[in-house]
Amino acid sequence: MKHKDNGGVTFFLNSTKNIFSVFFSLGKRAKKTKAFYLISFIPVVMALVIKFGQILSERSDIGGIYIFTNIIMAFYLQFLILILALFFGTSVCSEELEGKTLTYLTTRPISKSAIILGKYTSYTALAILMTAAGVVCSFLILNVNSLLDFSLYKILLRDLAVLSLGLICYTAFFTFIGTFLKRSIMFGLMFSFGWENVIQYFPGTTQRFAIVHYLKSLLPSTSGGRFSFLLFRLEPSSPGTAIAMLFLITGVFLAFACLLFSLKEYILED
Amino acid sequence: MTAVIETQNLSKWYRNVLGLSDVTLKIESGITGILGPNGAGKSTFLKLITGQIKPNIGNVTVKGEKIRNNYSLFSIIGFCPEQDSFYEEMTGWQFITSLLKLYFFSTFEIETKAQKALEIVELIKDKDRVIRSYSRGMRQRLKFAQAIAHEPEIFILDEPLNGLDPLGRRKIIRLIKTYKSEGKTIIVSSHVLPEIEAMTKKIILIHQGKIFAQGDIHYIRDLIEAHPHIISIKCSNPRELASRFIREDYVLKVHFGPTQDGLLVETNNRDKFFSLLPSLFVESNIQVEEITSPDDNLQAVFDYLIGK
Amino acid sequence: MTIKEKGYTHWDGEFKDGKFPWWPITRYGIKLTFKKKFFKFFFFMTLVPAVVYLVGIYISERLEDFSFMVRESTVFLQINPAYFKSYFTNEGLLFMIVIILVFAGAGLISDDLKYNSLQLYFSRPLKKKDYFIGKAAVIVFFLFIVTLIPGLVFIIMKIVFSGSFKFFASYPWLVLSVIAYSILVTAFFAFYSLFLSSIGKNRRYVAILIFGLYFFTDIIYEILYGIFKSPYFSLLSFKINLQQVGAFIFNQKTQYAVSWVYSLLIIIGICILSALVLKKKIRGVEIVK
Numbered sequence: 109m110k111h112k113d114n115g116g117v118t119f120f121l122n123s124t125k126n127i128f129s130v131f132f133s134l135g136k137r138a139k140k141t142k143a144f145y146l147i148s149f150i151p152v153v154m155a156l157v158i159k160f161g162q163i164l165s166e167r168s169d170i171g172g173i174y175i176f177t178n179i180i181m182a183f184y185l186q187f188l189i190l191i192l193a194l195f196f197g198t199s200v201c202s203e204e205l206e207g208k209t210l211t212y213l214t215t216r217p218i219s220k221s222a223i224i225l226g227k228y229t230s231y232t233a234l235a236i237l238m239t240a241a242g243v244v245c246s247f248l249i250l251n252v253n254s255l256l257d258f259s260l261y262k263i264l265l266r267d268l269a270v271l272s273l274g275l276i277c278y279t280a281f282f283t284f285i286g287t288f289l290k291r292s293i294m295f296g297l298m299f300s301f302g303w304e305n306v307i308q309y310f311p312g313t314t315q316r317f318a319i320v321h322y323l324k325s326l327l328p329s330t331s332g333g334r335f336s337f338l339l340f341r342l343e344p345s346s347p348g349t350a351i352a353m354l355f356l357i358t359g360v361f362l363a364f365a366c367l368l369f370s371l372k373e374y375i376l377e378d
Numbered sequence: 379m380t381a382v383i384e385t386q387n388l389s390k391w392y393r394n395v396l397g398l399s400d401v402t403l404k405i406e407s408g409i410t411g412i413l414g415p416n417g418a419g420k421s422t423f424l425k426l427i428t429g430q431i432k433p434n435i436g437n438v439t440v441k442g443e444k445i446r447n448n449y450s451l452f453s454i455i456g457f458c459p460e461q462d463s464f465y466e467e468m469t470g471w472q473f474i475t476s477l478l479k480l481y482f483f484s485t486f487e488i489e490t491k492a493q494k495a496l497e498i499v500e501l502i503k504d505k506d507r508v509i510r511s512y513s514r515g516m517r518q519r520l521k522f523a524q525a526i527a528h529e530p531e532i533f534i535l536d537e538p539l540n541g542l543d544p545l546g547r548r549k550i551i552r553l554i555k556t557y558k559s560e561g562k563t564i565i566v567s568s569h570v571l572p573e574i575e576a577m578t579k580k581i582i583l584i585h586q587g588k589i590f591a592q593g594d595i596h597y598i599r600d601l602i603e604a605h606p607h608i609i610s611i612k613c614s615n616p617r618e619l620a621s622r623f624i625r626e627d628y629v630l631k632v633h634f635g636p637t638q639d640g641l642l643v644e645t646n647n648r649d650k651f652f653s654l655l656p657s658l659f660v661e662s663n664i665q666v667e668e669i670t671s672p673d674d675n676l677q678a679v680f681d682y683l684i685g686k
Numbered sequence: 687m688t689i690k691e692k693g694y695t696h697w698d699g700e701f702k703d704g705k706f707p708w709w710p711i712t713r714y715g716i717k718l719t720f721k722k723k724f725f726k727f728f729f730f731m732t733l734v735p736a737v738v739y740l741v742g743i744y745i746s747e748r749l750e751d752f753s754f755m756v757r758e759s760t761v762f763l764q765i766n767p768a769y770f771k772s773y774f775t776n777e778g779l780l781f782m783i784v785i786i787l788v789f790a791g792a793g794l795i796s797d798d799l800k801y802n803s804l805q806l807y808f809s810r811p812l813k814k815k816d817y818f819i820g821k822a823a824v825i826v827f828f829l830f831i832v833t834l835i836p837g838l839v840f841i842i843m844k845i846v847f848s849g850s851f852k853f854f855a856s857y858p859w860l861v862l863s864v865i866a867y868s869i870l871v872t873a874f875f876a877f878y879s880l881f882l883s884s885i886g887k888n889r890r891y892v893a894i895l896i897f898g899l900y901f902f903t904d905i906i907y908e909i910l911y912g913i914f915k916s917p918y919f920s921l922l923s924f925k926i927n928l929q930q931v932g933a934f935i936f937n938q939k940t941q942y943a944v945s946w947v948y949s950l951l952i953i954i955g956i957c958i959l960s961a962l963v964l965k966k967k968i969r970g971v972e973i974v975k
Contacts, residue, residue: 122482130476138467140891147902154906161914179909187905191898195891202890208463212524215428216480217453291723293893294788301901370447373431375392376461 123218127226128233135196135234144195148188148242151180155246172250173260177327180246181267184239185323189274190300192238196231197282198292200224201369205290208376221366224283228362232279236272243268266326274323277354281319284361287368308342315343319357325350382407382532382563383427388436390422397422399587401436405565409558411574411595412567414584420567421460423584424536427565428457440532453481456530458521460537460567464509470496470520471505474527481528495527498553514541522550533557533564539573551576606630607648612640612667613659622658626651640668707812711820716827719790728789729828732782736836739773743840747847765844767857770837771936774867775929779832783875784900786828791879792893794821795968800887804968814968822876829872837864859937867935871928874953878924881960884967900924917942927952 135141158175201224204210213223247264254260278300285292285299307318315321325344345353381404390397398419412420425431427438429445438445445451465473474492483491496502499519504512512520518541525533533554539547554564554577568574574581575595583591613619620632620641628647635641645651648671659666719725746763773779798804807817841861844853854860882895907923910916920926920942927949933939934946 123480126479126482130479133472134465134468134476140886140888143885143891143895147898150902150906154909157910158913175913179912183905183909187898187902191894195894198890203888206888206890207465208461209465211430211457211459211461212465212477213480214430215452215455215457216477217449217451218480219449220447293890294724297788297893297897301897375431 120219120222123222124226124229127213127218127223128230130230131227132230132233135231140195141234141238144192145238147191148238149245151183151188151242152245152249154183155180155249159249159252172252172254173263176247176250177263177267180243180250181271181327184243184271185274185320186305188242189235189239189271189278190304192235193275193278194282194293194296194300196235197228197279198286198296199231200227200283200365201287202290202292205374205376210374210376220370224287224366224369225362228279228283228365232276235275235279239271239275240268243271270323270326273326273351273354274319277319277322277358280358280361280365284365284368287365287372311343316345316353319354321345322350322353322357381405382441383565384439385427386436388423388426388433388438390426390431390433396587398426398433401589403582403589403592405563407561407563408580409554409564409566409578411578411581412565412584413569413571413574413581414567415569418569418584419587420569420584421536422587424457424534424565424567428455428534453528454531456525456528456533458525458533458535458538460540462514462517462521462541464517464520466510467508469506469508470501470512470516470523473509473520474524477524478527483528491527491529495523498526499523500549515543515546518542519546519550526553531562533562533566535564535566537567537569539568539570547573606644606646607651608672609643609645609648609651610640610668610670610672611643612669614665614667615662616641618662619658619664622662626654704811708816708820708823711807711817712823712827715790715794715821715824718793719824719828722789725789728782728785732779732786732832733836735773735776735779735782736832736839739769739836739840740843742769743844744847747844765840765853767860767863767936768938770840770860770864771932771938773840774833774837774864774871774936775932777925780925780928783829783832783871784897786832787825787875787879787896788893790828791825791875791883792896793883793889794824795880795883795964796886796889796892799884799967800889808969814965817968818880818964821880825876825879826872829875830868833871834865834868837868840864863935863937867932870931870935870953873957874924874928877957877960877964881963884964917944920944921948921952924956 155175158179159172204213214220244264247260248255251257251260281299282292282296285296289295304318304320308315308320308324321342322345324342326347344350383405384403386402388401389399401423412423414420422431426433427440427445429438429447429451432446440451440455443451465476468476471492474495475488478488478491493502496505499522501516501519501523504516509517509520518538522535522538525535525538535554538554539550542550551573554566557564558578566574566577579595580593581591581595582589611619616634616638620634623629623632623643628650629643629645631642631644633642633644643651655669658664742763743765746765749763798807804817808814838861841854841864845851878900879896882899883892886892886895904923904925907919907926910919910922920930921944926942930940930942930944930946930949931953933941934950940946
């Protein structure tokens with residue numbers, strides 16, 4: 109077999125695409141993904157409970173879109189995307205080391221950065237699909253009475269975009285953590301439910317050190333109400349800055365992850 | 379002949395544990411056997427020449443190019459790792475085709491090559507079963523299949539015969555020999571001397587991270603022949619048996635154990651000794667409990683070589 | 687065909703069960719947990735609340751010495767069952783317990799499944815029950831250190847600091863409450879983490895489930911309670927169920943207007959369900975479909 113010209117950008121993108129297709133289909137049917145499918149559909153059950161509760165109690169003081177934006181989004185933003193990103197992000201590198209399958213990838217004619225980026229994109233896509241399926245179903249259930257009000261779909265699209273950005277950014281961060289630390293889970297849990305939960309309520313510049321700050325900056329400020337705690341003490345950045353920061357964080361951590369993965373020596377333990 | 383793989387002063391240590399020390403060698407096309415007991419440094423050597431780990435000192439070149447992070451070289455290398463690990467939720471077919479995808483073959487090529495590789499290792503019937511349901515031998519054959527599927531020029535095989543039944547071993551050995559006749563380069567590691575012997579005469583002996591001997595297997599054999607073999611026999615009448623042994627000129631010494639239920643025989647012709655043994659037992663009407671060769675292993679060969 | 691001569695004889699000896707065949711599993715599990723990076727630090731941190739409460743007991747006996755510190759807050763330093771309840775059911779302690787489970791519980795069974803070592807366990811004189819007890823005892827060990835032991839130490843130190851048995855005489859049932867609640871919390875979390883550990887071969891995945899599921903039930907409760915204001919949604923939260931039963935055990939008023947019996951039934955239900963799953967999952971031979 110002849111050496112192929114494999115230094116170009118096209119080659120790199122093709123390598124990434126190939127890794128993506130392998131791990132997207134593997135991830136889709138993996139046993140461990142099933143539990144996350146289940147968890148991401150719990151809000152759908154919750155939406156059903158809420159809707160039936162409203163119908164049975166003949167109460168309609170809280171609108172479907174209000175519940176969707178403030179409750180379902182809270183669940184996804186503060187909990188689910190963190191859990192999904194933590195699992196899938198750390199899986200990019202750690203699962204190859206734990207399963208000792210890294211050799212099968214690193215002895216192929218593809219760059220190590222393509223392995224990281226390919227796996228990252230496949231797992232992020234999976235997480236976005238999982239989340240989007242639950243979000244769309246919950247939205248439809250909660251707004252079943254006003255499905256013809258097309259202005260609502262703008263909100264759905266905006267919320268989906270925020271959650272997807274969140275997944276893109278968090279997964280990149282955890283991908284880096286997974287390539288850097290051997291036991292990444294404890295750090296990830298501390299970061300997700302410690303740092304991110306606390307630092308966002310700090311005043312001034314401090315809250316800008318949390319990823320969730322930029323995500324919340326993309327949500328409209330609610331006019332008080334029962335669930336306004338979500339945007340409590342938020343001193344939002346402008347949407348442009350927030351999006352730029354989220355992409356910057358993603359880019360930086362992915363670049364670090366690729367660099368580290370290329371340079372670091374991973375010893376598969378017996 | 380030009381060297382396909384070249385190493386210079388290759389050294390690797392894991393913290394304070396020495397993995398490989400100052401290995402300089404040239405590997406040419408054909409089959410080269412890497413022989414050494416467990417923990418000798420065989421896998422470390424193979425990981426170094428495939429660029430999976432970086433040497434602390436020295437360098438490795440494959441076809442004149444540095445291997446580390448030179449992923450383009452892997453289009454001509456097929457590596458069969460030692461560890462028994464897979465993407466367990468894939469089927470055998472998915473495993474091979476997924477890895478072939480990473481070589482940028484067309485879908486048709488991927489399917490043809492996967493089909494061929496699985497046929498060679500006789501897994502075609504089981505290709506749609508998930509890997510975690512495969513037996514040890516099947517897993518080993520699948521691992522071999524992924525190393526040959528893309529038809530590489532250089533095969534680096536880390537203990538490829540582990541876990542295979544005798545028939546499977548013979549088949550893989552025959553296959554490796556076919557690759558040799560096609561002018562390819564094959565590096566096979568093993569800790570079993572006869573396995574390597576069946577494949578090649580060119581061997582590299584590794585022990586405690588160092589190259590102990592390199593060259594023709596007969597040279598090693600001769601070294602071993604220069605030392606007597608020790609055979610232990612537990613039987614009903616060891617003294618009677620001893621009296622028969624001392625008549626033979628290839629028997630050098632006979633010792634009796636403290637329990638008087640057996641004897642240790644030293645011989646310089648192991649094959650002749652064993653061919654005579656059954657008739658001796660029958661003629662002398664001696665009941666045998668156990669025959670062992672305490673020094674008939676690779677460690678003993680190394681012990682001789684290092685003069686223990 | 688009949689076998690006329692046997693080349694072997696049956697073993698006619700008596701098979702004797704060891705007294706604690708599960709102990710090596712427990713010992714190894716504890717040793718392995720302590721070897722984990724940062725565990726010692728986290729475990730030390732879980733003992734901090736106990737130390738704080740102990741200091742509280744000491745101050746309660748020396749109020750005159752610490753009057754400059756406590757001022758009006760002496761009401762918080764009344765050592766009574768409410769004080770014990772506040773230690774045992776506070777969110778911080780339960781959070782710390784979940785962190786301990788992530789360290790000590792996640793790999794207990796999942797690692798055995800991953801490395802196919804169940805068959806090695808069961809090729810020894812070890813029953814399924816022993817295996818389960820051995821694994822559960824690892825969690826029992828760690829959780830008793832942060833529940834039962836501090837609880838008993840609080841009582842003993844209260845008696846020691848006060849120099850009389852008045853406290854014991856006032857609340858003679860408190861020892862039983864401490865024991866009962868510690869057993870309840872420990873049993874619940876032991877079943878919970880062993881169940882989750884048995885459903886996956888990947889420790890990382892199990893660790894996320896142990897942590898995530900616990901908080902997930904709490905978030906669901908908060909959302910549904912926020913809308914419907916029905917206290918019955920508190921039954922969805924693991925944390926609140928433990929707190930409700932804890933309040934009853936320490937003879938305090940429950941926080942939510944739902945009977946503690948429901949919470950107890952839910953806890954028992956989860957334990958039974960986990961036991962059934964464990965019974966099915968733990969077997970010497972893996973059946974691959």
